[in-house]
Amino acid sequence: xxxxxxxxxxxxxxxxxxxxxxxxxxxxxxxxxxxxxxxxxxxxxxxxxxxxxxxxxxxxxxxxxxxxxxxxxxxxxxxxxxxxxxxxxxxxxxxxxxxxxxxxxxxxxxxxxxxxxxxxxxxxxxxxxxxxxxxxxxxxxxxxxxxxxxxxxxxxxxxxxxxxxxxxxxxxxxxxxxxxxxxxxxxxxxxxxxxxxxxxxxxxxxxxxxxxxxxxxxxxxxxxxxxxxxxxxxxxxxxxxxxxxxxxxxxxxxxxxxxxxxxxxxxxxxxxxxxxxxxxxxxxxxxxxxxxxxxxxxxxxxxxxxxxxxxxxxxxxxxx
Amino acid sequence: xxxxxxxxxxxxxxxxxxxxxxxxxxxxxxxxxxxxxxxxxxxxxxxxxxxxxxxxxxxxxxxxxxxxxxxxxxxxxxxxxxxxxxxxxxxxxxxxxxxxxxxxxxxxxxxxxxxxxxxxxxxxxxxxxxxxxxxxxxxxxxxxxxxxxxxxxxxxxxxxxxxxxxxxxxxxxxxxxxxxxxxxxxxxxxxxxxxxxxxxxxxxxxxxxxxxxxxxxxxxxxxxxxxxxxxxxxxxxxxxxxxxxxxxxxxxxxxxxxxxxxxxxxxxxxxxxxxxxxxxxxxxxxxxxxxxxxxxxxxxxxxxxxxxxxxxxxxxxxxxxxxxxxxxxxxxxxxxxxxxxxxxxxxxxxxxxxxxxxxxxxxxxxxxxxxxxxxxxxxxxxxxxxxxxxxxxxxxxxxxxxxxxxxxxxxxxxxxxxxxxxxxxxxxxxxxxxxxxxxxxxxxxxxxxxxxxxxxxxxxxxxxxxxxxx
Numbered sequence: 001x002x003x004x005x006x007x008x009x010x011x012x013x014x015x016x017x018x019x020x021x022x023x024x025x026x027x028x029x030x031x032x033x034x035x036x037x038x039x040x041x042x043x044x045x046x047x048x049x050x051x052x053x054x055x056x057x058x059x060x061x062x063x064x065x066x067x068x069x070x071x072x073x074x075x076x077x078x079x080x081x082x083x084x085x086x087x088x089x090x091x092x093x094x095x096x097x098x099x100x101x102x103x104x105x106x107x108x109x110x111x112x113x114x115x116x117x118x119x120x121x122x123x124x125x126x127x128x129x130x131x132x133x134x135x136x137x138x139x140x141x142x143x144x145x146x147x148x149x150x151x152x153x154x155x156x157x158x159x160x161x162x163x164x165x166x167x168x169x170x171x172x173x174x175x176x177x178x179x180x181x182x183x184x185x186x187x188x189x190x191x192x193x194x195x196x197x198x199x200x201x202x203x204x205x206x207x208x209x210x211x212x213x214x215x216x217x218x219x220x221x222x223x224x225x226x227x228x229x230x231x232x233x234x235x236x237x238x239x240x241x242x243x244x245x246x247x248x249x250x251x252x253x254x255x256x257x258x259x260x261x262x263x264x265x266x267x268x269x270x271x272x273x274x275x276x277x278x279x280x281x282x283x284x285x286x287x288x289x290x291x292x293x294x295x296x297x298x299x300x301x302x303x304x305x306x307x308x309x310x311x312x313x314x315x316x317x318x319x320x
Numbered sequence: 321x322x323x324x325x326x327x328x329x330x331x332x333x334x335x336x337x338x339x340x341x342x343x344x345x346x347x348x349x350x351x352x353x354x355x356x357x358x359x360x361x362x363x364x365x366x367x368x369x370x371x372x373x374x375x376x377x378x379x380x381x382x383x384x385x386x387x388x389x390x391x392x393x394x395x396x397x398x399x400x401x402x403x404x405x406x407x408x409x410x411x412x413x414x415x416x417x418x419x420x421x422x423x424x425x426x427x428x429x430x431x432x433x434x435x436x437x438x439x440x441x442x443x444x445x446x447x448x449x450x451x452x453x454x455x456x457x458x459x460x461x462x463x464x465x466x467x468x469x470x471x472x473x474x475x476x477x478x479x480x481x482x483x484x485x486x487x488x489x490x491x492x493x494x495x496x497x498x499x500x501x502x503x504x505x506x507x508x509x510x511x512x513x514x515x516x517x518x519x520x521x522x523x524x525x526x527x528x529x530x531x532x533x534x535x536x537x538x539x540x541x542x543x544x545x546x547x548x549x550x551x552x553x554x555x556x557x558x559x560x561x562x563x564x565x566x567x568x569x570x571x572x573x574x575x576x577x578x579x580x581x582x583x584x585x586x587x588x589x590x591x592x593x594x595x596x597x598x599x600x601x602x603x604x605x606x607x608x609x610x611x612x613x614x615x616x617x618x619x620x621x622x623x624x625x626x627x628x629x630x631x632x633x634x635x636x637x638x639x640x641x642x643x644x645x646x647x648x649x650x651x652x653x654x655x656x657x658x659x660x661x662x663x664x665x666x667x668x669x670x671x672x673x674x675x676x677x678x679x680x681x682x683x684x685x686x687x688x689x690x691x692x693x694x695x696x697x698x699x700x701x702x703x704x705x706x707x708x709x710x711x712x713x714x715x716x717x718x719x720x721x722x723x724x725x726x727x728x729x730x731x732x733x734x735x736x737x738x739x740x741x742x743x744x745x746x747x748x749x750x751x752x753x754x755x756x757x758x759x760x761x762x763x764x765x766x767x768x769x770x771x772x773x774x775x776x777x778x779x780x781x782x783x784x785x786x787x788x789x790x
Contacts (some may be wrong), residue, residue, distance in 0.1 A: 001579055001580045001581055002561060002563060002567050002577060002579055002580075003567070003578045003580055003582075004564065004566070004567050004578070006580045094543065097543060097548075097552075098543045098548075098552075098554065099552075100552050100553075101552050101556035101562060109366065112366060113366070116365060116366075161580075210573050251757065259580070259581055305471060314580045315580075316578075
């Protein structure tokens with residue numbers, strides 16, 4: 001497979017996962033803004049959402065104060081924002097257009113339909129769309145794409161590269177999502193958080209469509225350490241850092257086997273293995289000791305390192 | 321008023337090739353038609369068959385309007401065209417072989433040396449080099465117009481990289497999907513053998529140094545190119561790689577693709593980029609699209625480039641007038657397809673005729689394209705004609721003139737129902753070990769009433785083109 005083709009496939013998945021995360025973030029913001037705040041008016045989590053998505057600077061430059069309506073359009077529709085849902089879907093589709101010959105018809109259909117629909121949505125007047133509906137629409141597109149991949153794609157390097165893209169993007173995004181909330185959890189980690197703050201975490205779990213899963217996994221009260229475990233260490237939780245990193249490792253392993261590499265030849269795989277091993281041996285208390293923010297920052301760096309190694313060994317077309 | 325040849329109706333009689341469509345047309349309710357038209361458009365968009373236009377604002381993915389009314393040829397009509405086109409493709413390749421070799425046709429005084437060797441498309445860099453099988457133009461697109469039951473004229477030849485073949489294939493797919501009954505009732509020759517025929521053609525010109533099954537790729541300028549869909553479509557149907565310049569590099573006398581498994585040798589490149597961009601070391605140094613060193617590998621027989629660099633010298637407007645001469649000179653045959661009569665302003669007699677008849681003629685620049693810098697006499701104002709007269713007198717070498725052709729019409733779906741619209745035809749001739757054509761081509765139609773301009777940039781659309789089986 002051409003290195004550039006592999007790169008396009010990998011980025012289709014990264015952009016779609018990013019679009020989904022953005023949609024979920026917006027859902028969190030929309031829900032929280034409906035909750036009365038302690039003083040008067042309503043609570044605003046918009047600021048932290050901008051931070052979580054790494055778009056705070058760009059937004060401030062364009063709009064200044066975080067007004068809900070502006071944030072909504074900046075995160076969903078704005079083409080100046082490279083992480084907006086529209087930007088991500090457009091790029092995912094453009095990457096797919098470039099490598100149409102390397103994906104199945106259904107996968108192309110899923111991406112192209114998403115893009116055509118978003119052009120439709122853009123043409124409608126603002127007053128006609130409901131944010132929650134839009135967020136659900138994004139999640140649905142993402143699910144359709146994954147379903148089409150799963151049902152129709154050949155299990156070869158192209159499939160592995162796409163899944164690798166998904167896994168690395170998810171690992172990175174989940175870490176950022178948790179990071180933006182760390183100040184709510186800490187420093188009160190030993191205590192049971194106040195009702196309202198826990199409510200925010202519940203909203204987050206709900207947006208990740210993981211609230212029910214959380215209850216199944218732990219039951220009882222929602223506590224900081226359960227949440228840290230669920231979103232970071234629990235291998236059963238599909239968005240945890242552990243799951244995402246394991247998935248990345250799994251597909252790197254598939255690639256190494258597909259290409260018949262000598263064991264240990266692929267540096268990206270070695271790095272991912274080491275990272276999984278570290279997570280397996282980590283306890284919630286240790287994360288708290290290191291500092292949640294510090295731990296997550298380090299983790300995001302490690303995932304970035306894996307991505308850089310993938311770039312070097314597969315996507316540049318030179319190193320091998 | 322000019323009488324135009326209508327390919328379906330002769331007075332009130334339906335001409336035989338269209339017999340199967342008369343009932344279909346009359347029985348289709350307006351509502352169904354609108355539904356089918358919308359369905360076709362949705363299909364085109366869904367499949368992604370769009371003509372990407374960037375940098376002009378608006379929707380970058382434009383659809384070329386598709387007219388559902390097919391254009392039909394009988395087997396007999398087609399056979400005649402086919403023989404004429406193959407003959408022309410052979411002559412053009414013989415000409416290219418000659419002018420990059422001994423230049424017999426110039427020495428014999430049949431074509432002025434100036435027109436060949438000082439032509440902007442003549443590539444000095446390949447003079448003396450003979451590509452595999454002596455073929456320069458592997459895909460020859462011959463643009464034809466019709467003015468009567470048996471009158472066909474060649475409007476121009478495209479020896480470099482004629483585009484549009486994906487429309488020929490997709491128009492058929494969509495028609496078959498929407499109107500299967502029509503295909504059961506009319507015996508229509510299939511066109512879907514084209515990609516395989518193209519692959520065979522390309523494989524048959526692999527370089528001598530290639531010892532195994534040749535590896536083939538299409539070289540595209542990239543996804544911003546307006547014809548990118550076609551590039552990826554053909555790569556897919558042929559089962560070959562679609563590469564950009566940056567995916568390739570040159571080493572040890574061969575051309576290599578960068579792949580996830582390391583370098584992979586490439587033997588045949590079907591390039592969809594111009595000569596000037598192929599190799600920055602040989603042509604334009606500022607080109608980002610090409611592969612440095614590619615021409616050296618090409619000239620040492622490490623890789624075949626299709627069409628061969630330099631093939632463009634055979635298809636410009638000044639050379640065009642000599643194609644019938646080429647047929648006689650190289651093949652010893654009389655040309656089966658006529659050229660549009662052309663006056664060359666460089667010749668004093670022709671110049672006099674042109675200046676005396678400007679209001680009836682179409683005057684074109686020798687190197688112009690896309691309808692720019694031309695005068696359409698019957699549609700021009702007196703003032704425009706006089707301005708052009710001065711230009712021609714100033715530099716007669718730069719102009720040729722042709723009569724305004726009465727292009728044939730075929731029935732076309734328009735707002736009010738069905739009406740005649742002017743059409744042309746581009747079949748695609750493949751030249752490799754064999755010379756072959758799939759029975760069909762791309763019919764372009766001028767959708768605006770009275771318009772003779774079929775270019776998609778000026779309101780032109782496309783039609784499915786049928787050749788009826790015997």
